[in-house]
Amino acid sequence: MFHRLTATAAALALTAGTALAAQDTITLGMVLEPPNLDPTAGAAAAVDEVVYANIFEGLTRIGPDGAVRPALAESWDVSEDGKTYTFHLHTGVTFHDGTTFDAGDVKFSLDRARAEDSANAQKALFAGVDSVEVVDPATIAVTLKDPDGSFPFNMAWGDAVIVAPESAADLATKPIGTGPFRFVDWVQGDHVTIERNPDYWGKPVALSRATFRIIADPTAAFAAMMAGDVDAFPNFPAPETLAQFAADPRFKVIVGSTEGETILAMNNKKPPLDNVTVREAIAHAINRQEIIDGAMFGYGTAIGTHFAPHNPDYVDLTALSAYDPEKSKALLAEAGVNDLTLRLALPPPTYARRGGEIIAAQLAAVGIKTKITNLEWAQWLEQVFKGRDFDLTIVSHTEPMDINIYARPDYYFQYGKPEFVALMDKLAKTADPAGRSAILKQAQEMIAGDYVNAYLFQLAKTGVANAKIEGLWENSPNQSNDLTEVHWIE
Structure with missing residues (x-):
């Protein structure tokens, strides 16, 4: 009897130990697969989502x-x-x-x-x-x-x-940094795995292993969370199901803000988009709230320029490009443009694919036809971002405080107005907070007045996680899934 009890107790202890040990690993869902794992040689946010503060x-x-x-x-x-x-x-x-x-x-x-x-x-x-x-x-x-x-x-x-x-030459596939996690493997199209770095110089992390699973389809993302195949989805692609998760005690819904200015970008060097009147017409054809409601199920804040509304220097310029289809038609007539067809290139994120269909209908209502092409992320980076081969595209710029991209004449939407370049040069040389604030406000007004792009909304951070996970970021001041403070609670 004594030996049987001891064996049973030992078995229970082993089971409990295994259960506890299992709670120091995590599987996270990601919509976009990183094109490589070198943050110093790639523009995709998905790279930082895996490696920032974790590996590098x-x-x-x-x-x-x-x-x-x-x-x-x-x-x-x-x-x-x-x-x-x-x-x-x-x-x-x-x-x-x-x-x-x-x-x-x-x-x-x-x-x-x-x-x-x-x-x-x-x-x-x-x-x-x-x-x-x-x-x-x-x-x-x-x-x-x-x-x-x-x-x-x-x-x-x-x-x-x-x-x-x-190790710099091979970082794209073999990322080697100094961070609290080290790279294990990358099965393209499926997952990236990292594990705790036992020789880390700083505070040890609680997680022994983390796997980033690539799940682009919103329906599949929902199913993976519900089945427990994924423990957390920091940027969940199916906002229409968040209420269902919120009502389920197994999960927590994490809603915050991001640095993601979501825009209908226009190729400013491609006729007739090189005409500010045509760009203004497109901006007035856009009903932002309809996109926020239809593509994001109400999650998002309307913007009228390339700046985050939570920043104290933000200027609300939405009225400058308010939804006004009649004005849009008049501007197109003024520009002498009719029977216009534009190519609309859409990367994989939900905001782009769903938002693109809504925008296509809005543009059609003022007489602008669109030819939609759905691109995978690598294709978008190659064709649109690097090749500048597009008319319109939808993308969320998630880099922090990145209005200075408008000073780059070869950047994919090709603005680079000399007066704007001069503003950014002045900003770089200004240390006084009040002076910097004034310059940033002037910069916002300049790009909004030039209708460089049609500014849609600030992307909300909508995440879902197992209720026992703590330490995931509520907001996204940058593009990372920083796991340094993530842990399970009992």
């Missing part, structure tokens, strides 16, 4: 509140003239392949990002760097051409993570 780290990082925090740099000093930032690095840090991290890796990473042949999608972040000097293994001095108070923020982007010369 920068000198600084963005926290869940949007504030800049120390990362590989434990602190930094700024010279009196505001041009030189001296970063003091953590010591005892190693990359996942065992190589040592030091100031030489920082110099390599920054010089690589700003090089003439750089593949970095946000090369402009580094344009103001004049020189990078190794002071000693734990100290790096970055001298800028002009003072820039936002430099620590720029260094917190995924595009500015620190990589090693030994």
Whole structure:
């Protein structure tokens, strides 16, 4: 009897131990598959969703509140003239392949990002760097051409993570960073897996393993959550089912804000879209609320320019491009445009595919026909973003504080107005908060008045998770699924 009880107790203990152990792994759903796993050589948000703060780290990082925090740099000093930032690095840090991290890796990473042949999608972040000097293994001095108070923020982007010369060439498929997780495998079309880094220099993470499953179809995403095949879906693609999850005690619904300005982007160099009157006509043909209700089931905030409404410097310019189909028709007549057909390229996200159908109907109502092409994410990046081969497209720009993209004449919607470029140059040289605020407001008004794009809505962050999971971000001040504080509760 004694031995039987002991065996039973042992079996129960083993079962309990197994159950407890299982609660340090997580499976997350993602709509878009990353085209590669190198955040320093790709524009897709899905790259950062997997690797930012998990595999790779920068000198600084963005926290869940949007504030800049120390990362590989434990602190930094700024010279009196505001041009030189001296970063003091953590010591005892190693990359996942065992190589040592030091100031030489920082110099390599920054010089690589700003090089003439750089593949970095946000090369402009580094344009103001004049020189990078190794002071000693734990100290790096970055001298800028002009003072820039936002430099620590720029260094917190995924595009500015620190990589090693030994592994940089293969990061697209073998990401090696200094982060609390290390890469395990990537089965294309299915999942990416990462595991706890036992040699991490900082605070150990609670999760031993995380798997990112690629589930693009909203119906399949719903089924996977309900079946428990996925533990959390931080950016859930089926907002129409959120009420059902909210009513089920097994789940929690997490609704917050993002940096995602969702726009109907227009090719400003492609006739007749090179005519501001035609772009204005398109903007007035758009009923934002109908798109928010029809494509996003009410989740989203209408915007009239490329700026987040939760930012204190936001200007509400929605009235400038208010829904007015009669005005739209009159503007098209004024521009001498009739029988117009435009190509509308749609990437996979729900907001684009569902929103595109609604916008096509709205444009048809004012006499503009559209030819819709559904593109996979890699196709969209190649054809639209890199090739600029499109008329219209819908995309959510999830990078933080990214109005400066309008200063790039070769950016995919091809604006780059000299007066706007001058504004951004002035912004970079302005440290005074009031002065920066005034410039940002002027910038918002300029692109809205030029109807560069049709501004739709600020993407809401709608997530679903197992009710026992804590630590997922409510808001998305950047593009990451930062797992550093994620854990299960009993």
